[in-house]
Amino acid sequence: MDTTKCYHCGDRCDAQHLKFDKKNFCCNGCKTVYEIFRLNDLSAYYDLQSAAGTAPKAVQGKYDYLDTPDIVERLIDFQDDQFQIITLLIPQIHCSSCVWVLENLNKLSAGITHSQVNFPKKEVRITYKHQALSLKELVYLLAKIGYEPTISLQNYEAARQKTDRQLIYKLGVAGFAFGNVMFLSFPEYFDLYAGQGGSEFWLEQYKGLFRWLMFFFSVPVVLYAARDYFRSAYKGLRAKLLNIDVPIALGITVLFLRSTFDIALDWGSGYFDSLTGLVFFLLLGKFFQQKTYAFLSFERDYKSYFPLAVTRISPKDQSEESVQLYKIKKGDHLLIRNEEIIPADSILHSGSATIDYSFVTGESIPIAKSAGEKLFAGGKQLGGAIELEVVKPVSNSYLTSLWQSNVFKQEKTTRFQNITDSIGKRFTIAVLSIATIAAAFWMVYDPGKVMNVFTAVLIIACPCAIALAAPFSLGNILRIFGKHGFYLKNTQTIEQLAQADTGIFDKTGTISSTHKSSISYDGLVLNEQEASLLKNTLRSSSHPLSRKLYAFLADQNIGTLDDFSEVPGFGIEGFQDDEHIKVGSANFVGRPDEALQNDTAIHINANDNYKGRFLFRNEYRPELAEVFETLTYDMNLDLTVLSGDNEGERNTLEKLLPGNTRMFFKQKPEDKMQFIRALQSRDKKVLMVGDGLNDAGALAQSNVGIAVSEDINVFSPACDGILEASGFGKLPEYIKVSRKALGVVKLCFILSLMYNIVGLYFAVTGQLQPVIAAILMPLSSISVVAFATAATSFVARKIK
Structure with a gap:
C-alpha cells in the first residue's frame, strides 16, 4: 500500500498521485494551490506547519447566485464605490498556518486590500475592491486554496453560531465510551471472575472478551475525542514550543499503550477506564471553559452598550x-x-x-x-x-x-498574555522533568506504580488553571465596569489603567460640564439671516461649546447649509445662499486683538464683518476637586490640565485643583499629542481623559485614552474606553479597582500553583489514580474561575 502523503494537505496519496517540484500531491487541486503559493511568495505557509492545507473542492457553478446584486447586498457588511467588506465563516481554519495564509490574501489577488481572521469564531473579515474582484470570484479564490466558506442565505447568522460543534460530539463519544468501559470493568473491580474466588455467574471465558471490548471502546476516544490534544502537541513540538497539551498527549499515549500491552499479554485489564475517564473529564473541563467564555462574551457584546x-x-x-x-x-x-x-x-x-x-x-x-x-x-x-x-x-x-479594529491604529502593547505563555512554557518543562524523575524512582522501588505515577503527574499538573487566571479575572472586571457606565475596549486596557502614573485632562467637555454654564453676548445685534445662519452652523458642529451655544440661542429657521467646514481647535465656518459666517477663536475670525482677553469666548464674523462674542462661564463638575485630590494624594498620579481655551479660567481652576497640578492653555490638538509623547519618552504611563472629539490624537497617543461622553455621539475609535459623564467622580475608584484586579490575578497564580504542588505530591508518591487526576484537573480550573469571579466582584463592590 502506498503511504505517500500529500505535501499540501497531508492526506494519503494513491498509486497515481501527482509529482511536482520534487513533491507529492494527492490531487491536481493541491498541486495548484502549491503553485499559487510558490508564485505569490507564500511558500512560508509550509514552514509554519507542514501539510497544513486542506484539499480544495470542486465548486464550479455552486456560487452562481452571488452574481445577483440583491443577494450580495444581504451578505456584505459594507459597500461604497470602491470597497466591499464581508465576514465569511471558514470552518477549515484550524492552525496558525491557516491564519497566516488567510491574512495574506492580498498577495493572491490585487483586488484584496486587507483580511483579518477571528480564530475562535473561524471567521475572516475581508476588505476588497469590488470593481476588480467580485464576491463570487473571492469565494472561488478561497475555495481554490482549500478554504471554501460556508454561506447560507436563509441561516447565515445561525451558521455562524454553529461554527464548531465538534467539542460536543467528542464529549459525547468520550462519555459513551467511559460509561461502557466502567460497566465492563465491573467484574475486575470486585474480582468476580470464576477461578478468582468469584461467583459462577462470571465465567473465565468472558474475561478476554470484556477486556477487548474495553479496548475497542477506547480506540475512538484516542483517535477522535482526544485528537485535538495530539494535534496541538505535535504543532507545538514542530515549532519547538512546549505548549500545555504536550504532557496531556503524552499521558494519553502512555495509558493507551500500557493498557493494550496488558490485555494482549494477559498481564491485567489495563487502564482503559482511567483513559476514557481522563479524556471525558478533560473535554468536560474544556466545555465548561468554552461556555464560561461565551457567557462573558455575551455580556460584553450585548449588555455593555456604549454610552453613545x-x-x-x-x-x-x-x-x-x-x-x-x-x-x-x-x-x-x-x-x-x-x-x-x-x-x-x-x-x-x-x-x-x-x-x-x-x-x-x-x-x-x-x-x-x-x-x-x-x-x-x-x-x-x-x-x-x-x-x-x-x-x-x-x-x-x-x-x-x-x-477594536487595527486598521486605523496600532495595538497598544500589553504584557499579561506574555506572562501567561511564559509561565505555561516553564511549567510544562518542570512537569515533564518531575514526571520523568518520579517514574525513574518508582522503576527501582516499585515498577508496578510507574505508569500510574507518570500519567498522574502529567494529568494533575496541567497548567490550564494558570492560563485562565488573567482572562477570567480581568474579564469579570470588564463586565462590572460596563454595568457602571465605564466601557473599556478589552481586558488589557485594565492593566494599562492600573499602571498609569500620569494623568492628562482636557478642560471643555471633560472636567467642565457641557450642560451647565452661563452665556452672555457682547457685540452687535445679528439680523435675522445672520442669526439663522449662526444657528444652522452651530447645529452642524459636535464641539461642546458649539452644542452649548446652539441650545442657548432662540429657535431659528432650521435648514441645510450649502457648505460647512470645521478646523479642530480653531472654529467652524458655514455658507448658505450669499451669506457666510465664521464662528470660533478670535484669530480664526480675524480679530487677533480680541485673543489677548483671558475669557472663554466664541467670536462671530458674519460676511467678513466682526459682530461680537459670546462669553462662557464654565461650570465644573461637582466632583472635580475630590477626583483630583484623590488621584494626586492617594494614588500618586501627576496631573496636568491641557486646554485649547485661553487662560480665563486659570484662577478658578487654581482654587479648585491641588497646588501641584500643572495647567497649559491655548493647546492645539497636535500640541497635546506632542506633550504626551514627551512624557512617554521619559517612561511615563499616561492616562488621557478627553471629550473624544478634538482630543482623538491625544487619546490615541496615550497609553490609555478615556473619552467622557455626555448626550451626544462622541464615539472615537482612537480611545480605549468610554466613561459616562455622570460617572466622572468614580474615575479614582475605577483605577483603584484595576490595581486590585492585578493583585487578584497574582493570587490566582498562587492558588493554581498551590493546587499543583499538593496534587503533584500525591501523584509522585503513587497515591493518585490517573482517572482521579483527570477529575481534579477541570475542578482546579473551575475553582480558579470561581475564585477570580468572587474576588474581583469583592474588590469592585465599593463602586457606587
Whole structure:
C-alpha cells in the first residue's frame, strides 16, 4: 500500500498521485494551490506547519447566485464605490498556518486590500475592491486554496453560531465510551471472575472478551475525542514550543499503550477506564471553559452598550432629542453632525454628505454622497449636519468590532498574555522533568506504580488553571465596569489603567460640564439671516461649546447649509445662499486683538464683518476637586490640565485643583499629542481623559485614552474606553479597582500553583489514580474561575 502523503494537505496519496517540484500531491487541486503559493511568495505557509492545507473542492457553478446584486447586498457588511467588506465563516481554519495564509490574501489577488481572521469564531473579515474582484470570484479564490466558506442565505447568522460543534460530539463519544468501559470493568473491580474466588455467574471465558471490548471502546476516544490534544502537541513540538497539551498527549499515549500491552499479554485489564475517564473529564473541563467564555462574551457584546447617543428628529414637529443608540429602530430620522459617526446603515435624506470611511476600510479619501444614496455604519461625516433615515437597526456589536479594529491604529502593547505563555512554557518543562524523575524512582522501588505515577503527574499538573487566571479575572472586571457606565475596549486596557502614573485632562467637555454654564453676548445685534445662519452652523458642529451655544440661542429657521467646514481647535465656518459666517477663536475670525482677553469666548464674523462674542462661564463638575485630590494624594498620579481655551479660567481652576497640578492653555490638538509623547519618552504611563472629539490624537497617543461622553455621539475609535459623564467622580475608584484586579490575578497564580504542588505530591508518591487526576484537573480550573469571579466582584463592590 502506498503511504505517500500529500505535501499540501497531508492526506494519503494513491498509486497515481501527482509529482511536482520534487513533491507529492494527492490531487491536481493541491498541486495548484502549491503553485499559487510558490508564485505569490507564500511558500512560508509550509514552514509554519507542514501539510497544513486542506484539499480544495470542486465548486464550479455552486456560487452562481452571488452574481445577483440583491443577494450580495444581504451578505456584505459594507459597500461604497470602491470597497466591499464581508465576514465569511471558514470552518477549515484550524492552525496558525491557516491564519497566516488567510491574512495574506492580498498577495493572491490585487483586488484584496486587507483580511483579518477571528480564530475562535473561524471567521475572516475581508476588505476588497469590488470593481476588480467580485464576491463570487473571492469565494472561488478561497475555495481554490482549500478554504471554501460556508454561506447560507436563509441561516447565515445561525451558521455562524454553529461554527464548531465538534467539542460536543467528542464529549459525547468520550462519555459513551467511559460509561461502557466502567460497566465492563465491573467484574475486575470486585474480582468476580470464576477461578478468582468469584461467583459462577462470571465465567473465565468472558474475561478476554470484556477486556477487548474495553479496548475497542477506547480506540475512538484516542483517535477522535482526544485528537485535538495530539494535534496541538505535535504543532507545538514542530515549532519547538512546549505548549500545555504536550504532557496531556503524552499521558494519553502512555495509558493507551500500557493498557493494550496488558490485555494482549494477559498481564491485567489495563487502564482503559482511567483513559476514557481522563479524556471525558478533560473535554468536560474544556466545555465548561468554552461556555464560561461565551457567557462573558455575551455580556460584553450585548449588555455593555456604549454610552453613545445620537440626535433623533421627530417626524411630527421636527424637534430634536438625544437618545441611546439601542433605542434607534428602522425608519427613524437621525441628525449627524460634523465628525460624528454614522451608527447604522441609512439612506441620506437631506444635506450634502462627505463620508470618511477610514475607520472601516483604512482608505482616507472622503466620499461625496447625495440625497437618496445609502450610507453605511462606521462612516464619519465631514461637513455640515445631515439627516438620515435608518434602514437597518443599530448593530452595537458592529461598532464594537470597529472600535477594536487595527486598521486605523496600532495595538497598544500589553504584557499579561506574555506572562501567561511564559509561565505555561516553564511549567510544562518542570512537569515533564518531575514526571520523568518520579517514574525513574518508582522503576527501582516499585515498577508496578510507574505508569500510574507518570500519567498522574502529567494529568494533575496541567497548567490550564494558570492560563485562565488573567482572562477570567480581568474579564469579570470588564463586565462590572460596563454595568457602571465605564466601557473599556478589552481586558488589557485594565492593566494599562492600573499602571498609569500620569494623568492628562482636557478642560471643555471633560472636567467642565457641557450642560451647565452661563452665556452672555457682547457685540452687535445679528439680523435675522445672520442669526439663522449662526444657528444652522452651530447645529452642524459636535464641539461642546458649539452644542452649548446652539441650545442657548432662540429657535431659528432650521435648514441645510450649502457648505460647512470645521478646523479642530480653531472654529467652524458655514455658507448658505450669499451669506457666510465664521464662528470660533478670535484669530480664526480675524480679530487677533480680541485673543489677548483671558475669557472663554466664541467670536462671530458674519460676511467678513466682526459682530461680537459670546462669553462662557464654565461650570465644573461637582466632583472635580475630590477626583483630583484623590488621584494626586492617594494614588500618586501627576496631573496636568491641557486646554485649547485661553487662560480665563486659570484662577478658578487654581482654587479648585491641588497646588501641584500643572495647567497649559491655548493647546492645539497636535500640541497635546506632542506633550504626551514627551512624557512617554521619559517612561511615563499616561492616562488621557478627553471629550473624544478634538482630543482623538491625544487619546490615541496615550497609553490609555478615556473619552467622557455626555448626550451626544462622541464615539472615537482612537480611545480605549468610554466613561459616562455622570460617572466622572468614580474615575479614582475605577483605577483603584484595576490595581486590585492585578493583585487578584497574582493570587490566582498562587492558588493554581498551590493546587499543583499538593496534587503533584500525591501523584509522585503513587497515591493518585490517573482517572482521579483527570477529575481534579477541570475542578482546579473551575475553582480558579470561581475564585477570580468572587474576588474581583469583592474588590469592585465599593463602586457606587
